[in-house]
Amino acid sequence: MITLAPIAAAAPAAIEQLLDAAFGTDRHGRTAYRLRSGTEQIPALSLAAFESGELVGTIQCWPVELAAEDGRIVPMVLVGPVAVRPDRQKDGIGRMLMEAMLAAADAGHADALVLIGDPEYYERFFGFSADRTGGWDVPGPVERHRLLARLRGPAPLPERGTLRPRQEAAAAALR
Numbered sequence: 712m713i714t715l716a717p718i719a720a721a722a723p724a725a726i727e728q729l730l731d732a733a734f735g736t737d738r739h740g741r742t743a744y745r746l747r748s749g750t751e752q753i754p755a756l757s758l759a760a761f762e763s764g765e766l767v768g769t770i771q772c773w774p775v776e777l778a779a780e781d782g783r784i785v786p787m788v789l790v791g792p793v794a795v796r797p798d799r800q801k802d803g804i805g806r807m808l809m810e811a812m813l814a815a816a817d818a819g820h821a822d823a824l825v826l827i828g829d830p831e832y833y834e835r836f837f838g839f840s841a842d843r844t845g846g847w848d849v850p851g852p853v854e855r856h857r858l859l860a861r862l863r864g865p866a867p868l869p870e871r872g873t874l875r876p877r878q879e880a881a882a883a884a885l886r
Contacts, residue, residue: 713804714761715811718752718769721759725766733794742851743827746789747773750876755820756788756812760795760804768795770808772816774877775825777847779869786877787860788816790826809837817863824861825874833859846871 718726730738738744753772760768770793777785790812795804816824826839833839839859847858862868 712762713767713807715758715807716761717754718757718759718771719754720761721766721769726759726769729766729769729796730792730794732797733800734792738792742849742853743789743791745850746775746874746876748876750774753788753820756790756815758808758811760808762799766796767799768804768808769793770805770812772812772821772824775874776877777823777825777869777872777874779872781869783869783872785823785869785872787823787825787874788821790824791828793828806836813837822863822866823868826859827853827857828859830856830859837861843868843870848873850875 750773753774756770756772758770759766771791773789775787775789777787779785790809793805793808795802795808813824816822824839825844826833828839830839830841839861841856841859844858844860845855849858860868
């Protein structure tokens, strides 16, 4: 049976081993890592999945912001990585982690979420879309159709701007 816990319940070394197994040891150069550079994961939205006391999955979320061309700063949460031990992928663990994180986000921890991922999966099951992200700049390469956002509430996301790590003062407010 899978149990979810705050990510702090998992040993940092075990998390790193899981991430290496799921994404490779070269993962640190990816754009998502640049987006969260200098920030700390958001505890209320970052979870670990355990089975019989063994770490089998994690989801981490990070404070970012969209600096819109019109001068607005839109606080957002970068979702990911969502990591599942390779031999347990396709067992629903990633989906369980996403659903728990989205429930926490929708309960008031975040209104605007962004991730880099498979649009067919994240749009179909979780409501993420690339509809508004095509004009966003990011600090590194990204396949435009894989830059996805999900907004809770009526305010639209800016069509143009730069996605970047959230400034520390804003990030501290989420903790």
